[in-house]
Amino acid sequence: MDNLYANVPRDLTRVKSKLFLNLTKRQILCFGAAILVGLPLFFLIRKTGNMTLAAMTMILVMLPFFFLAMFERNGQPLEVILRHFITARFKRPKIRKYQTENVFRKAVRNGRKEVLHVRKA
DSSP: OOOOOOOOOSOGGGOOOOOBTTBOHHHHHHHHHHHHHHHHHHHHHHTTTOHHHHHHHHHHHHHHHHHHHHOEETTEEHHHHHHHHHIIIIISOSSOOOOOOOHHHHHHHTTOGGGTSOOOO
């Protein structure tokens, strides 16, 4: 008799609950938003008679929603990765100077010179 084994992931935090058609709630919401935005746009552009333009426009509009639903790196979704990238690249200064906080100087300024004295045992 053959031994049957089931692969169980060691890190159970990566296991996500699936709702419908093996999709997570996040994926269902993103795909639904893509359909709500892409299909009406397709039918509006199709009235002009250019089916290729309508299809390409629909694909380009729906693509960000698919990336939001499916892309994940190191357990973080796309919008978190983009937020970190924008913060590091554009919001923070390129060269940050090294600054330390001198607690002893603060204590002298506040009039608590007793902090500077070392107790002898």
